[in-house]
Amino acid sequence: MALISPSRRLRRTPFSDGVEAAGCKAYTVYNHMLLPTVFRSVEEDYRHLKSAVQVWDVACERQVELRGPDAGRLMQMLTPRDLRGMLPGQCFYLPMVDETGGMLNDPVGVKLADDRYWISIADSDLLFWVKGIAYGYRLDVLIDEPDVSPLAVQGPLADDLMARIFGDQVRDIRFFRFRMFDFMGRSIAVARSGYSKQGGFEIYVDGADIGMPLWNALMEAGADLDVRAGCPNLIERIESGLLSYGNDMTRDNTPHECGLGRFCNTQTAVGCVGRDALLRVIKDGPTRQIRPIAIEGDAVPGCDRPWPIMDGDYQVGQVTSAAWSPDYETNVAIGMVRMTHWEPFTDVDVLLPNGEVRAAVVHGVFWN
Amino acid sequence: MALISPSRRLRRTPFSDGVEAAGCKAYTVYNHMLLPTVFRSVEEDYRHLKSAVQVWDVACERQVELRGPDAGRLMQMLTPRDLRGMLPGQCFYLPMVDETGGMLNDPVGVKLADDRYWISIADSDLLFWVKGIAYGYRLDVLIDEPDVSPLAVQGPLADDLMARIFGDQVRDIRFFRFRMFDFMGRSIAVARSGYSKQGGFEIYVDGADIGMPLWNALMEAGADLDVRAGCPNLIERIESGLLSYGNDMTRDNTPHECGLGRFCNTQTAVGCVGRDALLRVIKDGPTRQIRPIAIEGDAVPGCDRPWPIMDGDYQVGQVTSAAWSPDYETNVAIGMVRMTHWEPFTDVDVLLPNGEVRAAVVHGVFWN
Numbered sequence: 001m002a003l004i005s006p007s008r009r010l011r012r013t014p015f016s017d018g019v020e021a022a023g024c025k026a027y028t029v030y031n032h033m034l035l036p037t038v039f040r041s042v043e044e045d046y047r048h049l050k051s052a053v054q055v056w057d058v059a060c061e062r063q064v065e066l067r068g069p070d071a072g073r074l075m076q077m078l079t080p081r082d083l084r085g086m087l088p089g090q091c092f093y094l095p096m097v098d099e100t101g102g103m104l105n106d107p108v109g110v111k112l113a114d115d116r117y118w119i120s121i122a123d124s125d126l127l128f129w130v131k132g133i134a135y136g137y138r139l140d141v142l143i144d145e146p147d148v149s150p151l152a153v154q155g156p157l158a159d160d161l162m163a164r165i166f167g168d169q170v171r172d173i174r175f176f177r178f179r180m181f182d183f184m185g186r187s188i189a190v191a192r193s194g195y196s197k198q199g200g201f202e203i204y205v206d207g208a209d210i211g212m213p214l215w216n217a218l219m220e221a222g223a224d225l226d227v228r229a230g231c232p233n234l235i236e237r238i239e240s241g242l243l244s245y246g247n248d249m250t251r252d253n254t255p256h257e258c259g260l261g262r263f264c265n266t267q268t269a270v271g272c273v274g275r276d277a278l279l280r281v282i283k284d285g286p287t288r289q290i291r292p293i294a295i296e297g298d299a300v301p302g303c304d305r306p307w308p309i310m311d312g313d314y315q316v317g318q319v320t321s322a323a324w325s326p327d328y329e330t331n332v333a334i335g336m337v338r339m340t341h342w343e344p345f346t347d348v349d350v351l352l353p354n355g356e357v358r359a360a361v362v363h364g365v366f367w368n
Numbered sequence: 369m370a371l372i373s374p375s376r377r378l379r380r381t382p383f384s385d386g387v388e389a390a391g392c393k394a395y396t397v398y399n400h401m402l403l404p405t406v407f408r409s410v411e412e413d414y415r416h417l418k419s420a421v422q423v424w425d426v427a428c429e430r431q432v433e434l435r436g437p438d439a440g441r442l443m444q445m446l447t448p449r450d451l452r453g454m455l456p457g458q459c460f461y462l463p464m465v466d467e468t469g470g471m472l473n474d475p476v477g478v479k480l481a482d483d484r485y486w487i488s489i490a491d492s493d494l495l496f497w498v499k500g501i502a503y504g505y506r507l508d509v510l511i512d513e514p515d516v517s518p519l520a521v522q523g524p525l526a527d528d529l530m531a532r533i534f535g536d537q538v539r540d541i542r543f544f545r546f547r548m549f550d551f552m553g554r555s556i557a558v559a560r561s562g563y564s565k566q567g568g569f570e571i572y573v574d575g576a577d578i579g580m581p582l583w584n585a586l587m588e589a590g591a592d593l594d595v596r597a598g599c600p601n602l603i604e605r606i607e608s609g610l611l612s613y614g615n616d617m618t619r620d621n622t623p624h625e626c627g628l629g630r631f632c633n634t635q636t637a638v639g640c641v642g643r644d645a646l647l648r649v650i651k652d653g654p655t656r657q658i659r660p661i662a663i664e665g666d667a668v669p670g671c672d673r674p675w676p677i678m679d680g681d682y683q684v685g686q687v688t689s690a691a692w693s694p695d696y697e698t699n700v701a702i703g704m705v706r707m708t709h710w711e712p713f714t715d716v717d718v719l720l721p722n723g724e725v726r727a728a729v730v731h732g733v734f735w736n
Contacts, residue, residue, distance in 0.1 A: 003394035004372040005405040006670035008688050009491060009614030010396065026371035028378065029397035032491070032614060037373040099503055104496065123377060123400070125493035128472065132497045135467055135641065136504010246377030246400060273503065302374035320376050 014211025054230025241366030382579025422598025609734030
């Protein structure tokens with residue numbers, strides 16, 4: 001791995017001091033912000049995530065705030081998911097597409113009130129798209145990036161740790177719901193959500209000044225739970241089939257190719273951008289789709305570019321995320337596969353930078 | 369410095385193989401793409417840039433292509449600079465702002481034809497803004513990111529090296545103009561421009577497949593000129609007063625605060641977004657502005673966060689880029705300074721993470 005040069009442009013977060021003190025070894029850059037990727041080792045972090053509880057600096061999940069009379073209308077323009085049933089207190093996973101149905105982001109929408117939403121974004125400047133649409137349509141809505149930085153608490157002991165800080169009421173939060181809790185006299189949203197399948201919460205830390213106090217409070221309260229600083233874990237998220245925008249999908253892909261068709265209600269999401277293109281996609285069905293792939297042999301290197309999936313001399317897809325899984329004793333991977341080869345158990349080859357290896361489309365829905 | 373984790377999301381470029389073979393030691397991430405920052409050392413790279421010639425992988429300067437009958441109208445909407453006099457073959461430095469006059473990007477616009485432009489962008493997803501505006505206004509224009517990757521040739525010997533590949537006609541290209549040249553049977557735009565003040569060119573490599581052939585051709589042709597792989601150099605670009613979007617300016621800043629007022633013709637740039645806000649800014653004048661700052665003492669650390677500029681207990685600005693300059697034997701820096709303190713020779717203090725040091729607003733227009 002190469003080094004990363006410091007600059008203000010790669011923004012620090014309200015939790016960076018804690019991350020550094022915990023011995024963060026590597027980062028990626030996400031929404032122009034530092035996102036930790038490794039503390040002890042990817043494998044050791046993985047074991048710990050699956051058995052204890054971790055605190056994650058995911059401040060890079062920036063918020064796009066929509067506030068004003070047209071906030072609801074604009075939200076529905078931004079996604080093919082039907083938002084009519086969305087209530088304050090709910091979080092919705094929302095594919096967002098351009099006019100051709102190409103994925104622009106796959107954020108979580110957070111409904112704070114009928115006239116106020118946060119869009120908790122994956123790695124693209126969705127703010128620019130939202131502002132452009134609002135400007136073009138002269139909508140009565142204010143759009144900005146507020147000083148709100150998510151801090152995730154993930155792992156099987158997450159409920160226990162969170163209850164010590166916020167009280168036992170946090171245990172009652174349902175999946176993809178949020179409630180408001182007090183911390184240092186400030187009311188902050190706590191959602192049951194997160195980028196792992198080990199369970200846990202995302203705290204929408206409202207104000208950078210309470211970032212380190214909350215980080216420290218969690219670390220102190222969880223000492224006997226073996227709480228550690230952690231981060232989204234490459235192995236665990238592939239096992240769990242959690243897609244990564246920019247890795248597993250880009251503007252080239254429709255939600256249906258990404259297996260996100262169940263989040264599209266294009267017939268009823270009136271006014272959504274990309275409607276015409278997606279109605280056509282639904283008619284024909286996608287010709288390629290995301291699949292779990294198991295790659296044989298030794299641990300693969302870091303997937304820093306798409307790896308072609310081959311059937312003989314023909315490319316039938318590409319792998320875009322991959323890692324050795326200690327629990328499943330194989331390389332787990334996420335790939336986009338042509339319909340001719342997307343059935344479970346289909347044998348293919350994957351062209352790594354250092355040679356071709358055997359692989360197969362996995363049966364079922366990922367590993368975890 | 370920490371390590372950077374590999375992933376497809378941090379895109380490689382058509383020149384990455386050459387960059388790696390040349391021993392690149394560190395990167396930054398720019399437009400979701402790897403941008404080299406150090407080869408031998410920042411200081412050694414700097415000396416070499418000022419005395420010889422370097423080839424830079426600046427593929428991360430992605431293009432937003434506008435093509436169609438409304439391309440010209442859309443371009444003028446995107447910038448307060450008056451584009452009426454812009455001819456095909458010209459490059460224009462273009463502040464681009466939102467409806468409040470906040471900087472969204474400071475790209476170079478490249479006019480290929482009356483109905484076809486490239487916007488060669490700094491580090492933000494300007495594509496999303498351009499697409500949003502075009503969609504909202506129902507403009508008849510296609511917007512996309514083409515497979516075009518700039519390769520810069522910079523340094524005092526750049527003309528000599530380029531002439532060996534493209535012929536002596538490259539010497540006649542005027543500053544911020546481009547001409548089309550053949551390479552491997554393909555017609556590619558070569559502009560006299562670049563992110564240094566040492567002179568040179570940017571080649572808009574049209575098609576990833578000819579990336580490494582061109583890289584290798586330049587390296588072979590320039591062996592006796594001591595050509596090396598290089599990259600935008602932190603010291604040189606600060607000395608030269610070349611601003612960096614995301615570092616020295618953000619959406620918080622107007623072009624006038626950034627000293628880019630001379631690129632704004634807000635009165636005549638009819639239809640430009642942000643017009644009303646910028647007309648107000650012009651009336652009042654900015655209350656803070658970019659200034660060259662010299663920081664006393666030993667070499668400063670990497671500026672990974674804004675450093676407050678202080679007058680006693682009062683903050684009067686912030687430094688956002690800084691480096692030790694061997695040629696000027698001081699720390700050269702770029703900062704945003706309040707009007708009360710922006711006059712040349714004003715003494716201030718800069719609050720580094722490791723303590724306060726003396727500094728002064730520099731007289732004149734940066735160093736180079």
